[in-house]
Amino acid sequence: MTRLQKLFSSKKDLLSIYYTAGYPQLNATRVVLDALQESGVDFVEIGMPFSDPLADGPVIQQSGTQALQNGMSLEVLLQQLADMRPGITMPVVLMGYLNPVLKFGMERFLERCAQVGVDGLILPDLPLENYLEEYRPLFERYGISNIFLITPQTPEERVRKLDAHSNSFLYMVSSAAVTGAKKGLSDFQLDYFRRIKAMQLQHPAVVGFGISDNESYKTVCQYAQGAIIGSAFVKLLEQAKDLKGEIQRFISEVKNGK
Amino acid sequence: MFHPNEKGFYGAYGGAYIPEMLIPNIEELRGKYLRILESDSFQKTYHHLLSDYAGRPSPLFKAERMSQRYQTNIWLKREDLNHTGSHKLNNTIGQILLAKEMGRRRIIAETGAGQHGVATATVCALMGLECVVYMGQTDMERQAPNVARMRMLGAEVRPALSGNRTLKDATNEALRDWIAHPTDTFYLIGSVVGPHPYPDLVARLQAVISSEIKQQLKEKIGTELPNYVLACVGGGSNAAGSFYHFLEHPSVQLIGTEAAGMGVESGETAASMACGEKGIIHGSMTYLMQDGDGQITEPYSISAGLDYPGIGPLHAFLKDSHRATYLPVTDAEALDAALELTRLEGIIPALESAHALAGLGKLRFKPTDQVVVTVSGRGDKDMKTYMEHFKLTEK
Ligand SMILES: Cc1ncc(COP(=O)(O)O)c(C=O)c1O
Numbered sequence: 342m343t344r345l346q347k348l349f350s351s352k353k354d355l356l357s358i359y360y361t362a363g364y365p366q367l368n369a370t371r372v373v374l375d376a377l378q379e380s381g382v383d384f385v386e387i388g389m390p391f392s393d394p395l396a397d398g399p400v401i402q403q404s405g406t407q408a409l410q411n412g413m414s415l416e417v418l419l420q421q422l423a424d425m426r427p428g429i430t431m432p433v434v435l436m437g438y439l440n441p442v443l444k445f446g447m448e449r450f451l452e453r454c455a456q457v458g459v460d461g462l463i464l465p466d467l468p469l470e471n472y473l474e475e476y477r478p479l480f481e482r483y484g485i486s487n488i489f490l491i492t493p494q495t496p497e498e499r500v501r502k503l504d505a506h507s508n509s510f511l512y513m514v515s516s517a518a519v520t521g522a523k524k525g526l527s528d529f530q531l532d533y534f535r536r537i538k539a540m541q542l543q544h545p546a547v548v549g550f551g552i553s554d555n556e557s558y559k560t561v562c563q564y565a566q567g568a569i570i571g572s573a574f575v576k577l578l579e580q581a582k583d584l585k586g587e588i589q590r591f592i593s594e595v596k597n598g599k
Numbered sequence: 600m601f602h603p604n605e606k607g608f609y610g611a612y613g614g615a616y617i618p619e620m621l622i623p624n625i626e627e628l629r630g631k632y633l634r635i636l637e638s639d640s641f642q643k644t645y646h647h648l649l650s651d652y653a654g655r656p657s658p659l660f661k662a663e664r665m666s667q668r669y670q671t672n673i674w675l676k677r678e679d680l681n682h683t684g685s686h687k688l689n690n691t692i693g694q695i696l697l698a699k700e701m702g703r704r705r706i707i708a709e710t711g712a713g714q715h716g717v718a719t720a721t722v723c724a725l726m727g728l729e730c731v732v733y734m735g736q737t738d739m740e741r742q743a744p745n746v747a748r749m750r751m752l753g754a755e756v757r758p759a760l761s762g763n764r765t766l767k768d769a770t771n772e773a774l775r776d777w778i779a780h781p782t783d784t785f786y787l788i789g790s791v792v793g794p795h796p797y798p799d800l801v802a803r804l805q806a807v808i809s810s811e812i813k814q815q816l817k818e819k820i821g822t823e824l825p826n827y828v829l830a831c832v833g834g835g836s837n838a839a840g841s842f843y844h845f846l847e848h849p850s851v852q853l854i855g856t857e858a859a860g861m862g863v864e865s866g867e868t869a870a871s872m873a874c875g876e877k878g879i880i881h882g883s884m885t886y887l888m889q890d891g892d893g894q895i896t897e898p899y900s901i902s903a904g905l906d907y908p909g910i911g912p913l914h915a916f917l918k919d920s921h922r923a924t925y926l927p928v929t930d931a932e933a934l935d936a937a938l939e940l941t942r943l944e945g946i947i948p949a950l951e952s953a954h955a956l957a958g959l960g961k962l963r964f965k966p967t968d969q970v971v972v973t974v975s976g977r978g979d980k981d982m983k984t985y986m987e988h989f990k991l992t993e994k
Contacts, residue, residue, distance in 0.1 A: 392894040393767065393880070395774050396618045402761060414892040439616055440879045444893025465618035466879065470606075490619040494781045499622075514620060517781045 344432045344460050345486055345509040348383060349545045355567025356381075356558065356596060357547060358574050359436065361388040361404040362421070363413030365578055370421045373578065376585045378431055380592035386463065386569065387422075389415060389437030396465045398521030400572040404579070415445045419453045426458035434488065436463040447476055451483040461486035461509055469503060477506075490514050493533040497540065504542040513537060513546040513565060522553035522573040526560055534564035555598040570595065601846040601913070601922075607795020608884075610919065612912035615794035617882045620778045624786075627701070629796045635700050636693070636803060648692045649807060652725070653682045655689075657808075659815035659971070664943040671964035674825070676812055676973040678837060679948065685976030686805060686837045687718035691787060693804035695722040698785035705729045705784045709773040711738055711766030711833065712904030712951060713745025714976055715789030720754035730754040733772040735764035738903045745980050763897040766833070766907045770881050790834025791911030794882030798839075798911050805840025812971055813844055825969040827962070829854045831954040832872075832925065833904045835911035837975040842923065852924070855914060856958040858900035859927035869898035871910045872918055872925040880909035886918070901930035901984065902950035904976075932957040934988050937978065949976035950984060 348355070358377050362370045370387065377385055390405035390413050397405070418435075425433070435454065442450050442464065454462070462485055467476070472487055480487050486509040491500050493516060504511060516523075516530055537546060548561040549569030558568045574591065581587045607613045607629075615625055635641050649655040658677045665673045678686035691708075698706060706728050710716030716732040723730035732749055736758045739746050749756050759768040770792075777786045791798040791805075813823040828845055830838035832855040845851040861867040863874055868888075875886040880895060887909040888896040900906040917923035928936075937953035940946050948956060952975045964970060978985065986992050 392762070393771055395771060395881075396620065396778065398775075406761070409894060416892075438879075440889065440895070441893035443878065444889065444891070466616045466882070468615065468617065468619070468622065471614070471616065492620050492781075494623045495619060496623065503619075517620065518779045519775045 343484065343486065343509065345384070348432055349510055349566060352383065353566060354562040355383040355547060356592070357384045357386060357567060357569040358382050359386040359388060359549070359569055359571035360574055360578060361390055361401060361408050362418045363390065363408035363411045364404045364575070365407065367411040367413060367417070368421070369578070369584065370418065371425070372584055373588065374425065374429060376588040377592070378429055380589050381596070382431065382592055383567065384432040384434065386434045386436045387418070389418060389435055389441065391438040391441060394438060396519055398519040398572060400522070400575050401520050404575045415441055415450065419457055422457045422459070432460040433458065434461040434463060435459055439464050439466045448479050451479050451485050454485050455483040459485065461488050463488045463512060465490060469506060473506065488512050491537070493517055493529070500537065500540065500542070504544055507544045510544055510566070511542065511546045512569070513548045515548050515551045515561070518550060520550055520571050522576070523551040526557060534561065538564045555595050558595050603795060603799050607799070609912050609916035611877070612883070612885050612915040613795055613798060614884050615882055616879045616884065617794045618778070620781065621794070624777065624781055625794055631701060632697060632796050632800050635697055641696055641700070644696055645693055649689065653688050653692065654680065655807065656811040656815065657681050659812060659819065661819070662944050665940065668943060669959050669964060670966055671968045671970055673959070674969065674971045675946070676808060676841065676971055678808065679946065679952065679974045679977035683714070683718045683721050684979060685714040685718065685949065686808060686840065687715045687789060688721065689807050689840065690789065690801050690804045690836060691715070691718040691722045694787045694800070695726055695728070698728070698787065699726060701785065703783060703785035705731070705780065706787050707731045707733070707773050707776050707784055708787045708789060709733045709766065709769040710789060711769065711906060712902070712949070713738065713742040713749065713980060714904060716754070716756070717745050717748045717752070719787050720749040720752035723754060724752045731776065732756050733759050733769040733776070735759045735766060735768045737764040738766065738769070741983065742903050742980050743983070765898070765903065767895065767898065774881065790836040791839045791913055792834040792881055792883060792909060798883065798913055801836050802839040802843060802913060805836050806843035808837065808840035808973060809842060809844035812841070816969065820969065824848055824851050825971045827852045827854060827964070827968060827970040828973070829856065829955050829958045829970070830973040831856050831905060831951050831975060832910060832914060833907050833951060835914045837973055839911060839913055841973040846922065853917065853922065854958055854962065855923055855925045856928045856954045857910070857925055858902055858905035858954055859929045860899040860901070862929055863927050867899040869900040869906050869908065870927040871908055873927045875908070883909070883912050885912045885915040886910050902933065902954065904949070904951040905954060926958055926961050928954040928957040932960070936960070937985070938989065946974065947978035948974050949978050950981045952976055
C-alpha cells in the first residue's frame with residue numbers, strides 16, 4: 342500500500358492543507374511543512390507556482406507571483422524537499438500546471454518526485470485522456486499517484502471513469518469556481534456532495550475549493566473523507582509574524598472550533 | 600491535412616489542455632459546432648448578416664501607388680471596411696449564432712486591441728445578450744476609444760490586473776469567469792487560440808476572407824490564386840482566414856508577420872515563432888515565449904492586438920511543415936509601414952495591420968507577382984499612438 346492508500350484506509354475526517362512553495366519567503370517551504378505536520382494535519386498539497394494559473398483565484402495567484410519573484414522553481418522545490426523523509430511521515434502531494442513540468446521533462450520530474458518521497462501530483466490542466474494516452478506508464482513506473490478533479494458539472498459517467506483510473510483519492514471541487522475562500526456551503530453544493538456519496542465510488546473523495554474554517558470542514562466531512570483548505574491558509578501565511586505559532590492556532594481552530 | 604484531427608491536433612500542436620471544470624463545456628461545444636456550422640439555417644443567417652450587417656464582401660483594392668513602390672501588383676483585402684473596423688466581426692457573428700443555438704444567454708470575451716471586444720459587444724447588442732469583456736488595464740489605456748465603444752454598446756468591461764495587464768492576462772480572466780459560470784455562459788474567443796475546438800471554429804468563421812479573395816481575384820485578373828498572401832499574426836485569426844482556402848495550393852506563398860516589439864533579441868518582444876518554444880498556453884500546445892522554468896514570458900509590442908506570447912496551433916503546424924513563413928516586424932518598421940500606406944493610398948491602417956504591410960519590405964517580388972495583403976483593421980483606435988510618434992499635434 343502507498344502512503345496515501347494507508348492514510349485513507351485508516352482514518353476519517355482528514356484535514357489537508359494547500360500552500361504555495363516559496364511563499365512568503367523562498368525558504369518557508371520546509372518551515373511550513375514541518376509546522377503542518379506538528380499541528381496534526383493529515384496530508385499536504387504544495388503548490389508549484391506558475392505564471393498563468395488558470396484555475397486559481399486572486400489569493401493563490403498572488404502568492405504564486407510572489408514565490409516566483411522569490412526565486413521558486415521546480416528544481417528549487419525538489420531541492421528543498423530532498424531531505425524531508427523520513428522526518429515528514431504524512432503524504433505530500435504537489436499541485437501545479439503542466440507547462441513547467443513538461444519543460445522540466447515529465448519523466449525526469451516524476452523520477453525526482455519519487456526520489457524525494459512525493460506521493461502524488463495534481464495537474465489540473467492535464468486531462469484524463471491525455472494522461473492515459475501519454476503519461477500513465479511513467480506515473481506507474483515511478484509510483485506517483487495522479488489525482489483527478491471532479492466538479493458539480495462532471496457527468497456521472499465521467500465521474501465513474503475518473504474513479505476507475507484513480508489509485509488514491511478524488512479531489513472534489515466544491516463548486517464551479519476558481520480557488521478562493523468562501524463563506525458557507527449552499528444547498529446546491531450539499532446536493533452535489535450527497536450525489537457523489539451515493540455513487541459509492543471505489544476511491545475516497547476529499548473536498549477542496551472554498552473550504553476555510555471549522556464549520557465548512559465539519560460539514561464536508563459528513564459526505565467525504567476529508568477537506569482541503571487552500572486560500573484561507575495562504576492568506577494566513579501572508580500576514581503571519583510567527584509562522585509556527587499561527588499555523589498551530591489555525592489548524593487547531595479548524596479541527597476543534599474556537 | 601490542414602484540419603485538426605478529432606482530438607484537435609494539427610500535427611503535434613493544439614489539443615485541449617484544460618481543467619476538469621471546463622471539460623463539460625468544451626465537450627458540448629466540440630460535439631455541436633460542426634453540425635451547427637454546417638446547417639442550412641446557420642449558413643443562411645451567417646451569410647445574411649455578413650452581407651447586410653457587416654457589409655461584406657470587403658473590397659479587394661488594387662493599390663497602384665504601393666504597387667509602384669514595391670514594383671509588383673499589390674492588392675489590399677479591406678477588412679478595415681468591415682463593420683466595427685476589423686475582421687473580428689466575421690468571427691463574432693458566427694459564434695453568437697452558435698451561442699444562441701446552444702441556449703447561452705451570457706457572453707464573455709477577452710480583448711487586446713479592443714477590436715474583438717467591440718465586435719463581441721456589437722453582436723450582443725444585436726442579439727440582446729448580456730456581454731462581459733475582459734481587457735488588460737494597460738490595453739484599456741492605450742486603446743481607450745474601444746473601451747468607450749464597448750460601454751456605449753452596453754457591455755461591461757472588466758480590467759485584468761495581473762501580469763503586464765495585456766491580452767494574455769485578459770484571456771486568463773475570461774477562462775476563470777467561464778470556470779465560475781459553467782452553465783449559462785458562452786466564451787466567445789477572439790482568435791484561433793485556446794482549447795480545441797476554438798482554433799478550428801474561429802478559422803472556419805474567418806475563412807470567408809480567403810474565399811472572397813479567390814472570387815475577387817478571379818473577377819479582376821482571371822485567376823483565383825495569388826503568388827503571395829500576407830497577414831499579421833497575433834493569435835492568428837485574420838491570417839488563418841486569409842490563408843484558409845489557399846492552404847492546399849502550394850504555389851501560393853503564405854506569409855505571417857508577428858510583432859517583434861523592440862526586436863527579437865531585445866527581450867521586449869511578442870514574436871512567439873522567432874523566440875518561442877513548444878509548450879502549453881490557454882489550453883493549447885503551440886509555440887509560446889517561456890523561460891527555462893516553463894513560466895510564460897510577458898510579451899511586449901506597440902500593438903495591443905499582437906501583444907500575446909503564444910500563437911494559434913494551426914500556425915505552429917504551418918511553420919513546422921514549412922507551408923507558411925513567419926517574419927518578425929518591429930514597432931519601428933510597423934510605424935513606418937502605417938505612414939507609408941496612409942500617404943500612398945489614403946488608408947490609415949490599424950497598428951496590427953501595419954505589421955502585415957511591413958512584411959512587403961522584407962520580401963523580393965517579381966513585377967508579375969500578385970500580392971495580397973490583408974488590412975485587418977483601421978487605425979482610428981491607434982490615433983493616440985500615431986499622434987505621439989508622428990508628432991501630429993505639434994504645429
Ligand atoms: C485590427 C487587428 N488585426 C489583427 C489582430 C490580431 O488578431 P489575429 O491574429 O487573431 O487576427 C487584432 C487583434 O486585436 C486586430 O484588432
